Amino acid sequence: MNHNRARKVRRMVRTQSSILFxxxxxxxxxxxxxxxxxAEFESYAPSKLNQEFIAQLTKxxxxxxxxxxYHDISHLKSFELTSQRTSELEINFPQLQKKIxxxxxxxxxxxxxxxxxxxxxxxxxxxxIVSIILGETDSPLKKLLEIKRKLRKIDRDLASxxxxxxxx
Amino acid sequence: MDPKKFYIISKQIHKLLRNDDxxxxxxxxxxxxxxxxxxxxxxxxxxxxKLHQDPxxxxxxxxxxxxxxxxxxxxxxxxxxxxxRRNRYTDEADYADENKDILEFYLSIRxxxxxxxxxxxxxxxxxxxxxxxxxxxxxxxxxxxxxxxxRLLTSDPPIAAEILLKNNDNIIxxxxxxxxxxxxKLIRRL
Numbered sequence: 001m002n003h004n005r006a007r008k009v010r011r012m013v014r015t016q017s018s019i020l021f022x023x024x025x026x027x028x029x030x031x032x033x034x035x036x037x038x039a040e041f042e043s044y045a046p047s048k049l050n051q052e053f054i055a056q057l058t059k060x061x062x063x064x065x066x067x068x069x070y071h072d073i074s075h076l077k078s079f080e081l082t083s084q085r086t087s088e089l090e091i092n093f094p095q096l097q098k099k100i101x102x103x104x105x106x107x108x109x110x111x112x113x114x115x116x117x118x119x120x121x122x123x124x125x126x127x128x129i130v131s132i133i134l135g136e137t138d139s140p141l142k143k144l145l146e147i148k149r150k151l152r153k154i155d156r157d158l159a160s161x162x163x164x165x166x167x168x
Numbered sequence: 169m170d171p172k173k174f175y176i177i178s179k180q181i182h183k184l185l186r187n188d189d190x191x192x193x194x195x196x197x198x199x200x201x202x203x204x205x206x207x208x209x210x211x212x213x214x215x216x217x218k219l220h221q222d223p224x225x226x227x228x229x230x231x232x233x234x235x236x237x238x239x240x241x242x243x244x245x246x247x248x249x250x251x252x253r254r255n256r257y258t259d260e261a262d263y264a265d266e267n268k269d270i271l272e273f274y275l276s277i278r279x280x281x282x283x284x285x286x287x288x289x290x291x292x293x294x295x296x297x298x299x300x301x302x303x304x305x306x307x308x309x310x311x312x313x314x315x316x317x318x319r320l321l322t323s324d325p326p327i328a329a330e331i332l333l334k335n336n337d338n339i340i341x342x343x344x345x346x347x348x349x350x351x352x353k354l355i356r357r358l
Contacts, residue, residue, distance in 0.1 A: 114306075118306050120279055122279065125239075127272065129306050137319075139324055139327055140316045140320050140324060141320060141327060142327065144273070145270070149262070156265075160268075163272055164273070165273075165306075165308075166316045166320065
């Protein structure tokens with residue numbers, strides 16, 4: 001088993017472990033504890049992890065998904081765990097908020113209406129949504145792109161984290 | 169299917185809204201959804217076609233696989249910008265950044281339209297904080313969109329498509345100066 005595969009298995013095991021930990025289903029817990037521990041151990045000893053075992057693990061993942069469908073979602077808190085994990089962007093957000101406000105006021109003479117840390121509901125990817133008043137324009141998109149182009153010249157890294165939205 | 173049909177159906181929905189205000193909110197949310205896929209497919213088809221041609225000759229199967237998910241096209245623009253910038257093609261890198269911006273912009277609108285529907289669960293806490301999908305408190309008024317929002321979702325999408333295609337041309341011109349193996353490596357890693 002190559003390194004990438006071992007990494008994938010470990011990631012899968014970690015997800016399953018957190019589901020197990022947060023699940024209040026004792027039957028599910030007893031069903032999963034042993035194979036998860038085995039996988040965690042064996043993914044660090046790749047030669048022992050064979051195709052058959054990966055297939056078994058995949059089957060368990062499917063069982064978890066099916067089981068989750070029949071449970072009250074409040075019993076399954078791994079998603080909440082993911083959303084509560086503090087990201088680097090979240091930690092730095094107060095400073096970034098201040099910086100964004102300063103840049104907009106100084107360079108564009110615009111006071112942002114709101115600066116929101118937004119997390120994609122689909123994959124948890126984070127972006128900072130900055131809402132600004134655009135005023136009269138035939139093409140709000142063109143105006144937003146123009147501001148974004150200037151913003152990129154000022155601070156490219158910061159600009160890559162920002163999605164500009166109209167507030168009007 | 170021609171990706172323009174995503175836009176055509178959004179225009180039909182827009183027409184319907186004029187005669188039936190009971191479907192205003194769901195109508196605008198559906199338009200936001202269709203517009204994103206219109207732009208994603210326009211960008212993706214054009215990129216696939218260009219990268220399959222001389223001098224890249226990238227396998228159709230690989231392109232189909234790698235660009236099958238919309239987020240991967242966005243990631244392509246992000247990685248391509250970095251690659252072009254490393255090789256000092258900064259203008260071309262800016263075009264890649266801009267395409268990423270356009271897709272991320274309409275993607276964010278689409279996500280808010282599809283997920284942030286002001287459900288009873290949301291109103292319990294005033295935000296989605298305790299919901300598995302943490303969408304924070306950003307919202308868009310799809311029930312009564314302002315003129316600016318109407319333009320963004322009706323007259324601006326063809327402009328966005330035009331910019332995406334024009335930028336693709338510039339990005340591809342830049343990539344022609346990069347080693348073919350590096351371009352393939354970038355696509356394989358998506």
